[in-house]
Each structure stands twice: as C-alpha cells, then as structure tokens.
Amino acid sequence: MTDLKALIEAVNKGDITAATTETQHAVETGYNPQDILDKGLITAMDEVGENFSKGKIFIPQMLRSAKTMQECMKVLEPLFQEGSVTSKGKIIIGTVKGDLHDIGKNLVSMMMEGAGFTMFDLGVNASPERFVQKAQEIEPDIVAMSALLSTTMPSMRQTVEALKQASIRRKVKVMIGGAPVTEKYAREIEADCYAPDAGSAVIKAKEILGIA
Numbered sequence: 001m002t003d004l005k006a007l008i009e010a011v012n013k014g015d016i017t018a019a020t021t022e023t024q025h026a027v028e029t030g031y032n033p034q035d036i037l038d039k040g041l042i043t044a045m046d047e048v049g050e051n052f053s054k055g056k057i058f059i060p061q062m063l064r065s066a067k068t069m070q071e072c073m074k075v076l077e078p079l080f081q082e083g084s085v086t087s088k089g090k091i092i093i094g095t096v097k098g099d100l101h102d103i104g105k106n107l108v109s110m111m112m113e114g115a116g117f118t119m120f121d122l123g124v125n126a127s128p129e130r131f132v133q134k135a136q137e138i139e140p141d142i143v144a145m146s147a148l149l150s151t152t153m154p155s156m157r158q159t160v161e162a163l164k165q166a167s168i169r170r171k172v173k174v175m176i177g178g179a180p181v182t183e184k185y186a187r188e189i190e191a192d193c194y195a196p197d198a199g200s201a202v203i204k205a206k207e208i209l210g211i212a
C-alpha cells in the first residue's frame with residue numbers, strides 16, 4: 001500500500017487530475033475511504049488553510065484546492081453510501097447566511113445520507129427565513145447548520161430565534177458545526193448539539209433522535 005503523500009501534494013497544488021487519480025489509486029490499493037478522507041483530503045485542506053493564513057497562497061489557489069477536494073470526494077461518495085437503507089429521518093442542512101464555505105457541509109450531508117438519513121440541502125448563504133420556510137415545508141427531524149467564519153456564526157443564533165418565532169423550534173432538533181463553532185457556543189444559542197466532524201455528526205444525530 002502506498003502512503004497518501006502524493007494525494008496530499010496534489011490537493012495542495014490544486015491538480016485535479018493527479019488528485020482524483022491518487023484517490024482512485026488509494027481505493028484500489030485497499031485504503032479505507034474514511035482514512036483517505038481524514039488522513040489525505042482533510043489533512044491537505046488543513047495545510048492549505050495554514051498556507052493561506054501565512055500568506056503563502058491566495059484565494060485563487062485556495063479555491064482550486066477546494067475544487068480539487070470536491071472532485072476527489074465524488075470518487076469516495078459511492079463508497080460511503082453503500083450501507084444506506086430506509087430513511088432514519090429528515091435533515092435540513094445549509095451553510096448560514098453570508099458564508100460560502102460548503103466543503104465541510106457537503107461532507108456532513110454525504111455522511112448523513114450514507115448513514116440512512118434523507119437530506120435536504122439548502123446550499124450556501126442560507127438565511128434564517130430560508131431554514132424556516134424549508135422546515136415548514138418538509139417538517140424535518142433535524143435542522144443542521146454550518147459556519148466557517150466567526151463573522152457568520154451569529155446567523156446560527158438568528159436561525160434558532162427564527163425557528164422559535166415560527167413555533168417550529170420545539171418540533172425539531174438543532175445541530176451546528178464548522179471550524180470556529182464550539183460545544184460552548186451550541187449551549188449558548190440553545191442548539192441541541194454540536195459535532196466537530198462529519199463522522200461524529202452522524203453519531204450525534206442518531207443520539208439526539210434516540211436511534212443510536
């Protein structure tokens with residue numbers, strides 16, 4: 001089995017062809033898809049973030065790496081979904097207003113779907129009104145929000161408030177996540193739970209719905 005160095009390097013460079021080939025290669029040589037994701041793709045994106053913070057790369061390069069990661073995820077997606085059967089519940093997920101980061105949100109959505117939940121994805125820049133409107137329409141079990149910017153986290157609180165105003169809050173569980181989000185913040189805004197990554201998001205979702 002080769003290591004994931006070449007994959008990490010390809011994502012860092014934003015080389016889609018090399019990265020998707022390396023992802024496929026890793027699958028074929030017996031890597032667990034979760035390891036390819038955690039030790040390959042996410043490790044690479046952490047390096048990209050660090051390089052961005054240090055001013056070593058700029059937004060176009062960061063975007064290219066993000067796109068590369070998304071293409072690699074397409075290779076992994078069917079492998080995560082192999083176990084899915086009947087629906088465990090309905091989940092609305094979206095990246096909150098003002099925030100355009102969707103890689104982590106998509107990953108959570110993909111893992112939830114793989115675990116048997118039916119997902120309704122609002123995409124990015126989803127306003128509190130949009131969450132409320134969709135919740136009224138489909139009556140979900142969980143409303144899940146993602147934020148990657150500290151400046152957009154307040155929109156999570158506003159969405160919880162909007163759900164209260166619309167008398168929906170008591171009928172749904174609220175789950176939040178994203179790099180700057182914490183357990184403490186979840187308590188502060190009266191969300192039902194926080195999860196630090198896509199894997200634990202699935203575990204927490206089952207827990208709060210009592211189907212663990």
Ligand code: B12
Pocket residue numbers: 042045046047048049050052053059062063066098099100101102103104105107108144145146147148149150151175176177178179180194195196197198199201
């Ligand atoms: C890729 C990226 C971008 C891309 C986004 C492309 C896309 N389609 O998503 C682009 C180039 C567009 C971008 C733009 C910007 N970005 Co940016 N970006 C990143 C970067 C490098 C990676 C994010 C990522 O995808 N990580 C990989 C995924 C898998 O991880 P994740 O998102 O954290 O998700 C995991 C968990 O958090 C959790 N999770 C996520 N969502 C949810 C939801 C729920 C319900 C649950 C339970 C769990 C959960 O599970 C996920 C999977 O395990 C980060 C740095 C970093 N390392 O985080 C900066 C970063 C997030 N960006 C940052 C900034 C500042 C910006 C800009 C403001 C830059 C600018 N000056 O214009 C803009 C803002 C645009 C906007 N309005 O949103 C800062 C944020 C600082 C802060 N705390 O506020 C970071 C941290 C970079 C840095 N070090 O400065 N960015």
